[in-house]
Amino acid sequence: MCRPAKDRIVIDRCAGKRKTLNMTKISANFLQDVGARSIIAALAAAGGETRFVGGCVRDAIVGLRAVDIDLATTLLPEKVLDVLTAAGFTARPLGAAHGVVSAWYSKKRYEIATLREDIATDGRHALVAYTQDWAVDARRRDFTINALSTDLNGQVYDYVGGLDDLRTQCVRFIGEASTRIHEDYLRILRYYRFHARFGTKWDAVARGACRENRMGLAQLSRERITEELHKLLSIENPQEKILAACAAMHEDQIFLNIIPELKDILTLERLLAREKIYDQQSWLLRLAAWGGQAPQFDERFLDQFVFTRTDRADIKLFATLDFGKLNHALYYHGTNAVRAAVILRASDSDLSSLMQQIEFSTPHEFPLQAEDLLQMGVLPGPRLGEILRTVENWWLENNCLANADECRTYATTLAMVSSA
Numbered sequence: 001m002c003r004p005a006k007d008r009i010v011i012d013r014c015a016g017k018r019k020t021l022n023m024t025k026i027s028a029n030f031l032q033d034v035g036a037r038s039i040i041a042a043l044a045a046a047g048g049e050t051r052f053v054g055g056c057v058r059d060a061i062v063g064l065r066a067v068d069i070d071l072a073t074t075l076l077p078e079k080v081l082d083v084l085t086a087a088g089f090t091a092r093p094l095g096a097a098h099g100v101v102s103a104w105y106s107k108k109r110y111e112i113a114t115l116r117e118d119i120a121t122d123g124r125h126a127l128v129a130y131t132q133d134w135a136v137d138a139r140r141r142d143f144t145i146n147a148l149s150t151d152l153n154g155q156v157y158d159y160v161g162g163l164d165d166l167r168t169q170c171v172r173f174i175g176e177a178s179t180r181i182h183e184d185y186l187r188i189l190r191y192y193r194f195h196a197r198f199g200t201k202w203d204a205v206a207r208g209a210c211r212e213n214r215m216g217l218a219q220l221s222r223e224r225i226t227e228e229l230h231k232l233l234s235i236e237n238p239q240e241k242i243l244a245a246c247a248a249m250h251e252d253q254i255f256l257n258i259i260p261e262l263k264d265i266l267t268l269e270r271l272l273a274r275e276k277i278y279d280q281q282s283w284l285l286r287l288a289a290w291g292g293q294a295p296q297f298d299e300r301f302l303d304q305f306v307f308t309r310t311d312r313a314d315i316k317l318f319a320t321l322d323f324g325k326l327n328h329a330l331y332y333h334g335t336n337a338v339r340a341a342v343i344l345r346a347s348d349s350d351l352s353s354l355m356q357q358i359e360f361s362t363p364h365e366f367p368l369q370a371e372d373l374l375q376m377g378v379l380p381g382p383r384l385g386e387i388l389r390t391v392e393n394w395w396l397e398n399n400c401l402a403n404a405d406e407c408r409t410y411a412t413t414l415a416m417v418s419s420a
Contacts, residue, residue, distance in 0.1 A: 024163055026154045028060035035105030036069050039112065040152060042087040048075035050112070051134075051149040057156060058145050061166055062198065071112045072149065074132040077101050080112055099130060116140065118183060135159040142180060142187050143194060144172050169200040177209035185216035186224055188254060193232040196245040211252040218258055225258075226305040233283035233290075239272040246290055259304050264292040267344075274343045278355065284315055285340050293319040294345045318344050323354060328396050330361055366392050367404035368411065376408065378415050387414045 030036065030052065040050045050073040056066035073080060077099040084091040084103050091103040099114035115137040116128040131137060134157060138147040144162035156163065160174050171194045173180045173187075181187050188210045195202065217225070235242050247265050249255060255262040271289040275281050288294065291301050297319035302312050314337065321329050321341040329338045335358060342354045368391055370384060378384050391411045395402050402410070 024156045024158075026057075026060055026150060026156055028056075028066065028150075028154065030056050030060065030066045030069050031150075031152060031154055033069055035103075035108050035110060036071065037152065038087075038105060039071060039084065039089070039103055039110055042083055042089075043073050043075055043080065043112075046075060046079065046083045048073045048079070048083075050074075051151050051157070053113075053149045054141075054146055057148040057150050058162070058166065058198075061148070061156070061163070069110055071110060072115055072134075072137060073112055074115055076130060077114050080114065084112075099128065139174055141174060142184075142190060144174055145194070145198060147174060166198065169198060170203060171195045171199040171206065172203050173206050173209070177206050178213060181209055181213045181216065185213065185219055186228060188214060188217060189225070189228040189232070192245040192249050192254070193228065193235075195248075196232060196235055196241040202248065207248070207252065210254065214252070214254050215257060217254070222304065223306045226307070229287060229305075230283055233286040236281065239275060242286070243269055243272055259291070261291045261293075261298070261301050261304075264290055264294070267292070267294050271344055274351070278339070278343055280336075280339055280343055282340055284311055285318055285344055288315050288318050289344055314340075317341060321345075323350070325396075326354070326357055327361075327399060328393075330358065331364065331366075331396060331400075335361075364400035366395060366407075367402075368392070368395075368407040372404075372408060373411060373415070376412060376415065378411075387411055390414055 036052070043050045050071050052069065053072040054070045056069050059066050075083070077093060080101045081091055081093060084101070089103045089105060091101055094100045094102040094111065099116055101112045103110050103112060115131050115134065117131050117136045118140050119127045119129050134149065138149070138157075138159040141147040144160045144165045146162070147160050148156055148158055148162045150156045161172075165172050171191060173191070191206055191210050232245060233242065243265070246262075246268060250263050250265055268286065268290040271286060287305075292298075293301060293315065297316060299316075302315060307315070317333060317337055318341045321333070321338065323329075323342065323346065326338065329341075339355070339358055342351065342358065346354050368388065370388060373384050373387060374380065378387060388411075391407050391414065394410060395407060
């Protein structure tokens with residue numbers, strides 16, 4: 001079990017009070033971001049204190065590139081909106097109930113949240129009240145490593161031991177773990193995801209709380225669960241961390257009552273090992289492996305998530321592609337999709353030869369078009385389409401070797417039979 005180190009007692013001059021605060025200083029590219037600095041300057045001129053918060057601070061400390069820049073301020077959202085609009089930003093409220101304003105600078109979006117605390121929660125949503133106390137705002141967040149903030153000078157403010165937890169690679173809830181989970185049950189899935197990114201040894205208290213409160217996941221929408229699994233399964237390296245997180249969730253029966261198919265750890269492990277060899281990665285492919293879709297496809301599995309039509313088609317293709325008709329598959333679905341299906345489902349004895357077939361296959365273009373059949377005297381209509389598909393399948397069965405004249409000859413034979 002990982003434990004927080006003792007914080008140092010210093011004076012938080014920004015709040016004008018004596019606080020428990022662990023401090024350090026960083027250098028990061030986002031500190032020089034022109035848009036963020038302009039927003040902070042405009043809000044400072046209006047009497048507000050604004051800092052960088054959350055993921056960008058956390059990632060910079062461990063040497064990762066910041067993807068999103070989030071800000072927090074002591075000003076109320078209405079004031080933030082007025083100030084930024086007057087300063088020439090495009091700004092509009094985002095989630096009025098949570099006090100977040102979106103602002104754009106040179107087509108880049110920034111989110112500015114007013115400091116707040118949760119007054120009431122129901123496992124999905126929170127009723128908030130605004131505050132000017134940075135420590136109060138930090139304590140409402142989920143994990144200690146996500147509660148860090150920094151000013152323009154790179155001074156990091158840590159009210160809950162997040163710096164020490166980053167150094168020891170410990171993912172820990174702020175305060176009492178079950179209480180934080182009851183505020184939003186999505187935090188159960190977030191715990192395993194953040195452990196995959198930043199953790200080494202499991203925190204027994206945090207993991208136990210996730211296990212004990214897993215039934216609350218049934219309150220979450222399919223959209224939120226899909227998005228969270230997308231983030232977990234999109235982690236690039238190392239694959240072992242993803243496998244460890246998924247295996248821990250299976251051991252803790254996290255999905256037993258909502259998505260029981262997510263239990264095929266052996267197939268996921270095999271897929272992740274093959275990813276390293278063939279340099280192919282897809283979060284949908286990982287989900288299909290984990291969800292047991294490699295040995296037997298089940299359409300009902302897809303209904304437990306929110307996918308685009310293309311995503312649904314891709315997962316079905318991964319799980320059902322006929323390797324005996326590889327030319328057909330490559331022609332209709334493309335190299336990437338066929339590679340993915342082979343990596344997911346091919347036996348160890350067949351994997352290498354199938355991948356070589358894909359590697360050395362040459363893209364072919366079917367040499368016959370509908371216009372060719374019309375010129376041959378075939379009338380427009382369903383029969384024209386049938387002839388075209390039949391010739392195309394014949395061409396594929398013969399390894400795409402027939403040329404345009406040969407295809408026309410075969411089409412003529414079919415047309416004569418159909419008109420007889």
